[in-house]
Amino acid sequence: MIQDFITIIQDYWLLLLIGQYPNGPLGGLANTLILSALAIALAFPVSILMALARLSKWWFLRWPMTALVYVTRGVPLLMLILWCYFVIPLWTGADVPSFLIMLVTLVIYQGAFLSEVVRAGIVSLGQGQMDAARALGHGYMGAMRFVILPQALYNMIPSMISTFVSTIKDTTLGYVINVPDLTFAASQVNNQLLTQPFQVFLILAVVYYILCWSLTYVANSVERRIARRRAGPRNARLPAEAAPLKTITEQL
Amino acid sequence: MSGFDLSAILTNPEYVSMLVHGIEMTFIIYFGSWLMAMTLAILLLALRVSPLRIGEPIVAAYVSYHRNVPTLVQLMLWYFGIFTLMPQGLTDWLASHNAEAIFAVIGLGLCQAAYFSEDLRSGLRSVSPGQMEAAKALGHGYASAMRFVIMPQGVRNALPPLINHSVSLFKNSSLAIVIGAPELTHAVKEIENISFRTFEVYMIGTVTYLFFSLIIMGIGAYIAMRADPARRARA
Numbered sequence: 001m002i003q004d005f006i007t008i009i010q011d012y013w014l015l016l017l018i019g020q021y022p023n024g025p026l027g028g029l030a031n032t033l034i035l036s037a038l039a040i041a042l043a044f045p046v047s048i049l050m051a052l053a054r055l056s057k058w059w060f061l062r063w064p065m066t067a068l069v070y071v072t073r074g075v076p077l078l079m080l081i082l083w084c085y086f087v088i089p090l091w092t093g094a095d096v097p098s099f100l101i102m103l104v105t106l107v108i109y110q111g112a113f114l115s116e117v118v119r120a121g122i123v124s125l126g127q128g129q130m131d132a133a134r135a136l137g138h139g140y141m142g143a144m145r146f147v148i149l150p151q152a153l154y155n156m157i158p159s160m161i162s163t164f165v166s167t168i169k170d171t172t173l174g175y176v177i178n179v180p181d182l183t184f185a186a187s188q189v190n191n192q193l194l195t196q197p198f199q200v201f202l203i204l205a206v207v208y209y210i211l212c213w214s215l216t217y218v219a220n221s222v223e224r225r226i227a228r229r230r231a232g233p234r235n236a237r238l239p240a241e242a243a244p245l246k247t248i249t250e251q252l
Numbered sequence: 253m254s255g256f257d258l259s260a261i262l263t264n265p266e267y268v269s270m271l272v273h274g275i276e277m278t279f280i281i282y283f284g285s286w287l288m289a290m291t292l293a294i295l296l297l298a299l300r301v302s303p304l305r306i307g308e309p310i311v312a313a314y315v316s317y318h319r320n321v322p323t324l325v326q327l328m329l330w331y332f333g334i335f336t337l338m339p340q341g342l343t344d345w346l347a348s349h350n351a352e353a354i355f356a357v358i359g360l361g362l363c364q365a366a367y368f369s370e371d372l373r374s375g376l377r378s379v380s381p382g383q384m385e386a387a388k389a390l391g392h393g394y395a396s397a398m399r400f401v402i403m404p405q406g407v408r409n410a411l412p413p414l415i416n417h418s419v420s421l422f423k424n425s426s427l428a429i430v431i432g433a434p435e436l437t438h439a440v441k442e443i444e445n446i447s448f449r450t451f452e453v454y455m456i457g458t459v460t461y462l463f464f465s466l467i468i469m470g471i472g473a474y475i476a477m478r479a480d481p482a483r484r485a486r487a
Contacts, residue, residue, distance in 0.1 A: 074419070074465035075458050076426035078437055083458070086450050169322035175430065183325065190332065198333035205321045205329055212320035 004199045012189045016207070019180050025099075027180030029207065035099065035174070035181060036167040039106035043167075044160070046107055047114030048153075052144070054119055065115075072112035077173055081105045085177045102174040110167055117159045121152035157226065161219035165212045172208075182207065261452050267443050274439025275460065281356045281425045281435055286418065288361030293368035300373065311369070318366035324427050327359040331431035356428035356435075360421065367417045375410025376402065408479045415472030419465050426461070436460060 009016075019027020026034070053065040072080065084105045089096050125148060133143035172183045186204040190197050261267050296314065299307040318326070335343065335355060346354060379402050387397035426437040440457035444450050477483060 070466075071458075071462060074423075074462040074469075076423040076437070076461055078426040078429065079440075079454070079458055079461060082437075082441075083454055086454065165320075172322040172324040173427075175324065183322075183328075187328075198329070198337050201325065201329040201333040205325050208322055208325055209317060209320045213316065216320065 001199075004196055005203060008189065008193070008196065008199055008203060015189060016182065016185050016203075019185055025097075025180050027182075028185040029182045029211075031099070031179075032168065032171050032181040032183075035102060035106070035171050035179070036164060039103055039110060039167050039171075040160070040164050042103070042107045043110040043114055043163075046111035047118050048149070050111055050115035051118035051122060054115065055122060069112045069115060072109055077105070077109055077170060078176060080109055081173055081177060084108075098174065098177045098179045101177060102171065102179045106167060106170060109170070110163055114160075114163055117156055117163070118152065121156050122148055124155075125151055155226065155230070158219045158223035161215060161222065165215045165219070168212060168215070169208070256451060257449070258452050258455070260449055261443065261447065261456060264447075267447065267453075270439045270443055271436070271456065271460075274434065274436035277353060277433065277438075278422075278425050278435040281353060281360065281428055281433065282422050284357035285361035285364060285425070286421060288357060289364035289368050289421070292361065292365035293372055296365060296369040297372050297376070300369070301376075315366040315370055318363045319370075323360065323363050323424055324430060326363050327356065327427055327431055330359045331355045350433075352428065352431050352433035353435075355431060356425070356433045360424055360428070364417065364421050364424075368414065371410045371413040371417060372406070374413070375408070376406035378409045379405045408476075408481075411472070411476045411479060415469065415476065418472065419468050422465060422468055423461065 015028060017028050018030045019025065021027070021030075025031075050065050050069070053061040054069065056062050081102065084101050085098070088101055088104060129147055129151070130143055133147040134140075138146065171179070171181050174181050175183045175187070178184065183204065186200055190200045193200065261271075296311050300311045331352065335346070335351065338346070383401055383405065384397055387401040388394075392401065425435060428435050429437045429441070432438070436457060440453050443453045447453065
């Protein structure tokens, strides 16, 4: 049994790592990481705009965004992927690679989730910060840019990392539209071997576990650090219990 | 292809029956895995708070595995991997009893149990230890203090994340399409393949998911409202 694992890894590690890269599209673990990093990098500014729109005093910004957030929260990601897979080529009239379709879907989906985090971060700062910034002569945009967002976003860093983790887990759904990611590579390996599905998929699970576990670990330590810094020098040594992980763990 | 026409799908008895069967299967998977997850979550929680030293690391490892591996990969491991390792008799029995749906229930249930048990644990942890001491001082034993003082507060605290995770379990039931369980997303894809009315049938699928998700959220909000002590005191 152990021998099987070693043989599979020896034979297919390159395929699992970068897919068929020099001869075909980039795939495997590299593509999973690139896809999730790009998705989170793009979802971040989108989520700030969405959060600002949801907090806006104009209904024509607030209502559609609220509706969008509720729809994304109520509909499976799979359904959203199928929609984009159908709609994006229809609108652009071009043959869009599945990688891009998955990227757009993830940006919308994670943007909606992150916007809730940003919104909570802004709301939890309290009205006083905004009032004080306005009293100092900042306009709305200036107050947001220099006073509210820096504080809210700093407190959000741990949630950002855990959203990155869930994005990595979400990229597996690209399997449905044949995005060449790690899951896709593993099922290719499985199709070539045919006889050892358990070994192949266990290796897949272990790789994802190591990846996500280490990122979650980073998120937790960053969160403790931030909680300590926010508590100020007097309470610098907070017990671990005082900083429960409150990050949203949207699972997939 | 002609223009947008919902009635083309909704008046066709074949499509409607496919959709209804899909919804039915989605709910079988949902309720099955929900019940399994909740039962297991309570057992895991009991193991974790029990004086057994071995309980803590086992539960922690269980939770860690199920939270860090994508649900899709877990389902694939169950259906493509573990299924093939089972003894022949069991495999045959499962294959003749809709193995896809059974493995969807097992995979989703085991995965969700990790989330539920963490929700319950954080809910219990937020009840201050003084409550237990006060209950003991009033003459309650451990079990009765748990039953009448700690649990009601702990479960109430755990309600919001439990509701959120119940909704995401419902959404995750769509992942069963990957191992071929004939649930709603599967039905939607099938109808799309036959009728080529992609837009209409996706719309129906999306609205159905949204509708039931909102209903689950609504039920959750209702239960949370009923459990609110301020409201109970008034009633």
